[in-house]
Amino acid sequence: MPETASIVIKGGRIVDATGERTADVVVVDGRIAAVGTDLDADRTLDAEGCLVAPGLVDIHTHLREPGKEEAETVETGARGAALGGYTAILAMPNTTPAIDSAGVVQQVLELGRSAPCDVFTSGAITVGRAGEQLAPMAEMAALGVRLFTDDGAGVQSNAMMRRAMEYATGLGVTLAQHCEDDALCGGGHMHEGEWSARLGIPGQPAEAEELMVMRDLALARLTGCRVHFQHLSTARSVAMIRDAIAAGLPVTAEATTHHFTLTHAECASYDPLYKVNPPLRTADDVAAVKAGLADGAIGIIATDHAPHTAETKELPFDQAPPGMLGLETALALALTELDLPVQQIIGALSWNPAQVIGIGDTHGLPIAEGNPANLCIIDPEATWTVDGRAMASRSHNTPYQGRELKGRVRHTLLHGEPVVISGEAQR
Amino acid sequence: MSGSSDPVRHLLDIPDLGGAAGIEDVMRLTDSFVEVSERSIPRVPALRGKTVAWLFYEDSTRTRLSFETAAKRLSADTMNFSVSSSSVKKGESLLDTAKTIEAMGIDAIVVRHASAGAPHRIAGWVDAAVINAGDGWHAHPTQALLDCYTIRQNRGDLRGQHIAIVGDIKHSRVARSDVLAFTAMGAEVTLVAPPTLLPPSLEGWPVKVSHDLDQVLPTVDVVYLLRMQRERMSEALLPSLREYTATFGLTNRRVERLRDDALVMHPGPMNRGVEIAAEVADLPRSVILDQVRNGVAVRMAVLYLLLGSGTGLVPPPSTVPPTEEDPARA
Numbered sequence: 204m205p206e207t208a209s210i211v212i213k214g215g216r217i218v219d220a221t222g223e224r225t226a227d228v229v230v231v232d233g234r235i236a237a238v239g240t241d242l243d244a245d246r247t248l249d250a251e252g253c254l255v256a257p258g259l260v261d262i263h264t265h266l267r268e269p270g271k272e273e274a275e276t277v278e279t280g281a282r283g284a285a286l287g288g289y290t291a292i293l294a295m296p297n298t299t300p301a302i303d304s305a306g307v308v309q310q311v312l313e314l315g316r317s318a319p320c321d322v323f324t325s326g327a328i329t330v331g332r333a334g335e336q337l338a339p340m341a342e343m344a345a346l347g348v349r350l351f352t353d354d355g356a357g358v359q360s361n362a363m364m365r366r367a368m369e370y371a372t373g374l375g376v377t378l379a380q381h382c383e384d385d386a387l388c389g390g391g392h393m394h395e396g397e398w399s400a401r402l403g404i405p406g407q408p409a410e411a412e413e414l415m416v417m418r419d420l421a422l423a424r425l426t427g428c429r430v431h432f433q434h435l436s437t438a439r440s441v442a443m444i445r446d447a448i449a450a451g452l453p454v455t456a457e458a459t460t461h462h463f464t465l466t467h468a469e470c471a472s473y474d475p476l477y478k479v480n481p482p483l484r485t486a487d488d489v490a491a492v493k494a495g496l497a498d499g500a501i502g503i504i505a506t507d508h509a510p511h512t513a514e515t516k517e518l519p520f521d522q523a524p525p526g527m528l529g530l531e532t533a534l535a536l537a538l539t540e541l542d543l544p545v546q547q548i549i550g551a552l553s554w555n556p557a558q559v560i561g562i563g564d565t566h567g568l569p570i571a572e573g574n575p576a577n578l579c580i581i582d583p584e585a586t587w588t589v590d591g592r593a594m595a596s597r598s599h600n601t602p603y604q605g606r607e608l609k610g611r612v613r614h615t616l617l618h619g620e621p622v623v624i625s626g627e628a629q630r
Numbered sequence: 631m632s633g634s635s636d637p638v639r640h641l642l643d644i645p646d647l648g649g650a651a652g653i654e655d656v657m658r659l660t661d662s663f664v665e666v667s668e669r670s671i672p673r674v675p676a677l678r679g680k681t682v683a684w685l686f687y688e689d690s691t692r693t694r695l696s697f698e699t700a701a702k703r704l705s706a707d708t709m710n711f712s713v714s715s716s717s718v719k720k721g722e723s724l725l726d727t728a729k730t731i732e733a734m735g736i737d738a739i740v741v742r743h744a745s746a747g748a749p750h751r752i753a754g755w756v757d758a759a760v761i762n763a764g765d766g767w768h769a770h771p772t773q774a775l776l777d778c779y780t781i782r783q784n785r786g787d788l789r790g791q792h793i794a795i796v797g798d799i800k801h802s803r804v805a806r807s808d809v810l811a812f813t814a815m816g817a818e819v820t821l822v823a824p825p826t827l828l829p830p831s832l833e834g835w836p837v838k839v840s841h842d843l844d845q846v847l848p849t850v851d852v853v854y855l856l857r858m859q860r861e862r863m864s865e866a867l868l869p870s871l872r873e874y875t876a877t878f879g880l881t882n883r884r885v886e887r888l889r890d891d892a893l894v895m896h897p898g899p900m901n902r903g904v905e906i907a908a909e910v911a912d913l914p915r916s917v918i919l920d921q922v923r924n925g926v927a928v929r930m931a932v933l934y935l936l937l938g939s940g941t942g943l944v945p946p947p948s949t950v951p952p953t954e955e956d957p958a959r960a
Contacts, residue, residue: 403806
């Protein structure tokens with residue numbers, strides 16, 4: 204990397220895995236050169252009143268490229284990520300074609316190379332995410348893929364999932380599951396319960412998620428495979444993961460921001476902005492997800508950023524695709540809605556997911572001399588109003604339109620380069 | 631109009647009428663339109679100059695004919711946005727279709743759609759009045775109103791009446807709207823169905839539930855049978871139609887359990903021999919054709935309520951002769 208001007212991040216309060224302290228941070232040549240008081244450099248980024256944190260890491264991003272570039276591209280998704288404080292995102296494999304081979308992995312990584320955020324990719328567990336034949340996991344692992352998932356669908360066959368877990372242990376990679384029993388969901392479009400019954404919308408019972416959580420815990424016990432549970436949405440799922448972690452199983456879990464902020468009552472508007480999979484559930488489930496984040500049963504906050512074009516979200520509820528934007532609202536929602544220490548929130552958004560997807564050597568590291576300068580500077584008191592149209596994403600499907608949130612990203616540094624300055628994307 | 635305070639803009643489901651007072655308004659208006667329907671020239675100029683469009687995404691003969699007759703008797707112009715042969719088939723979105731129809735200067739859109747909530751979405755996008763003619767499993771408010779009217783006509787009042795709704799409640803928009811309308815009017819409702827044909831939750835529904843039709847029949851003033859659809863068999867919700875008829879069908883033998891003055895109702899079309907025995911459908915206590923007849927007057931009342939001058943006075947009969955045969959009388 205060529206010699207660049209030094210930058211000092213001045214006046215902020217550092218929050219990282221080691222604790223909190225007030226200090227200036229000097230960045231040179233993509234790395235942290237000094238941490239201390241009254242430091243100076245060629246250029247100053249004001250961090251007065253701000254938190255200086257390791258860049259955020261999203262373990263669950265749908266970038267839509269290849270295949271649905273009208274909804275999102277790697278570039279637009281990565282720009283939204285940078286604006287949201289992320290320095291690393293993990294692309295989900297449910298593209299067209301699916302990310303189920305070394306060729307598509309290379310394509311996505313190539314597209315991400317010039318993006319304003321490090322783009323990593325997951326790989327599919329099975330060919331075409333069809334659940335029938337193992338995808339070439341070793342070939343993808345050789346290109347750096349560390350997490351495999353058929354996200355968007357769960358691997359339905361018990362036998363197939365067992366084989367995938369066994370195979371994964373040989374590669375030292377993690378399998379991530381979208382837990383949903385398809386047969387039990389039987390064409391459902393929202394949480395099955397009080398609201399689905401009233402609205403006349405076919406439902407997806409909580410048990411459809413819980414049965415697969417239960418099965419995969421059993422298979423993790425059988426195979427010893429590291430398993431990551433995606434977007435937990437029910438109280439009993441959270442309880443099962445809590446018990447499994449206590450029992451020493453090698454499992455981790457994530458919660459999305461919408462599963463700790465919204466309930467199925469939102470669907471009464473029949474607006475497909477509130478359609479998502481797993482679906483928005485009950486207030487009790489929301490409380491359980493928050494409790495899981497508080498006690499560590501759920502260590503990760505994910506976005507499940509799922510862009511969809513306006514046309515598709517103008518379809519009737521049962522015809523519209525599930526999913527909502529998340530990259531530009533996740534941090535603020537967590538800061539606004541979670542009554543947790545800020546260090547715990549940043550951990551759930553940064554160093555915890557970095558560990559699970561195997562990028563802990565470059566992202567989520569403590570802010571100390573010599574470490575890569577992947578940083579996010581957050582004004583925790585700034586209030587702002589969510590506007591999907593103002594987002595970097597090609598799509599606008601945020602369910603938080605018009606909502607006032609507290610906490611906003613001021614600057615984001617990617618390998619020392621300020622990709623966001625004063626809330627403005629630099630490229 | 632009297633009773634309800636806010637003007638009713640759309641009729642998407644029963645609560646839009648604002649409770650018992652609003653439903654009662656429709657009943658009273660319907661009385662006037664029943665009278666109009668009995669005239670030699672059953673036509674009034676109440677909605678002359680207004681245009682009503684049909685937007686039916688799902689096949690419907692009965693409901694559409696009923697609405698069409700109602701609109702014509704009010705002298706409204708009507709147009710049919712034929713979904714099967716139109717831009718919708720070419721991929722036009724619900725939003726674009728609704729906006730297109732509105733741009734033609736339409737005053738009301740009558741929507742039927744297989745997706746629950748589609749009329750709600752359209753109502754949010756257009757200024758025209760939207761009338762829900764049935765959306766998915768969700769609601770069918772004009773059916774519920776004509777059901778209320780038919781019960782009121784035969785029993786004087788809904789208050790205190792015990793009504794059993796029997797059959798596939800889970801997938802029934804008629805049942806959902808009927809429960810809301812009947813209970814708002816003070817009736818007591820019991821849902822009778824096997825558990826597989828009940829909604830997944832009845833939280834907040836002011837109803838009783840039974841799985842034993844024989845036990846319920848002697849206690850009811852009205853037994854309301856729902857159409858049993860054959861495709862429910864393939865979803866493993868029932869072992870067979872035969873078993874359904876044996877346990878939940880209103881058979882010749884079972885109808886004897888009803889009190890002498892109890893009514894039999896059905897939204898149609900009937901599966902004779904499945905949910906209702908052929909002879910039972912033709913008994914004097916069966917008011918199924920009254921429902922159809924009242925449907926026209928109720929839909930006149932709804933159109934007038936949403937599009938009329940709001941004076942509540944039905945104008946005198948027009949000298950314009952009727953333009954078509956009245957299917958409700960055929």
